Amino acid sequence: MATEQVQGSASVREARERFVPRGVASTDFVVTRAEGATLWDADGNEVLDFAGGIACQNLGHNPEAVVRAVHEQVDRYLHQCFMVGMYEPYVEVARRLDALWPGESQTKTLLVNSGAEAVENAVKIARAATGRSGVIVFDRAFHGRTNLTMAMTSKLVYKQGFGPLAPEVYRAPAPYPYRGVSTDDALAGVELLLKQDVAPHAVACVVLETVQGEGGFIPMPTEFIAALKELCERYGILYVADEVQSGCGRTGAVWAIEHAGIEPDLLVAGKTLGGGLPLAAVTGKAELMDAPHPGGLGGTFGGNPVSCAAACTVLDQLAEPRFRERADEIATQLRTRLDELAARHDAIGEVRGLGAMLALEFAEPSGEVSKAVTTAARGQGLLLLSCGLYGNVIRLLPPLTATDEELDRGLDILERSLAR
8 A cells, every 4th residue: 555645635524534533633734745834635735733733833844853763763663662672762661751850759660551541550559559549530520532532521512422421530629710710719619629529538640731731721820729729638648640731832831730830640751752652651759669469550552662753852852942932932932912902902801821722712601703813814815723621722732832923924824813
């Protein structure tokens, strides 16, 4: 079977309708090539990418060093199950993640294939370490699409009709200042949950996205994170930071929780970690990570050597001071323009985010406006994504290697799309 693109966009769309289930949502854009912040389709159309495969391309598409590392590993071997024969790339990713841990503790790392798989394993580790079963999650959370992580996810579209879902998952409010939920409100909700729904001594872990991703790019306030961590320590509950979307440099710091100065017990990473290849990780304090018995963790492809080779290069680049400097520059450039847009368009209710993980929310709790804007933008050569419980948030995920000119061009298209 030929591996090069031989069909036009229309043919691929037609074949998609025939062979791919409708449950897999997609746009009508057909990608055939990608480089940096740019995508091309089979008909030669060029699109500026402010979606990044949903935060998988913080370093841009096909970064030279990552591609080179992948080619070098491919020439050695493609797959070796780590449980059958260990290999250096897996251990090297774990070593780098230990060096980048947001705290002073010694850590160990489990490598898996996806963010959902990592979240599920973080819960397994927490349950093994505490001997408890309860899991506390939050309003607007997105943690994945497996049975357990569907139960942990709050948006109905991801779990409706797929039950029964995993038990022992309890939901609490999370701060959402724009919609009237303060830090104090959220903390009171957690305390109430522990009074009426689940006893603290039955809770293994709290799982929180440092910046809620699919829920609307809502940064968790530092005071909420700190109070939640104190509550966890008081009751012997583990704090799990879900950094699948907010991590790997998206907010400037390697991990978004670094902005709060709080050390989690476990941290979940994914998306950009593999540089475009499937890879996710659970990193945590060594004594916790060692709680499961031998054989209790693993998977056939977890920590695939090719993905690990890419990840080593990704993590090296994220650790470079210049990466953080450029991410902060991009954050300033994006925030300035978005604030200007909000001042000129009454439909925009709030601009928010952390670092270069930014979004705008429309005041109307409906996805109609955001859909119209993203559709108009794609017609002018800009790929954008919406999010939020009501689909009324537009998130910006340009590569953190994008040029000033590319950022300005994309923001100009966004502005024209809003005007329409």
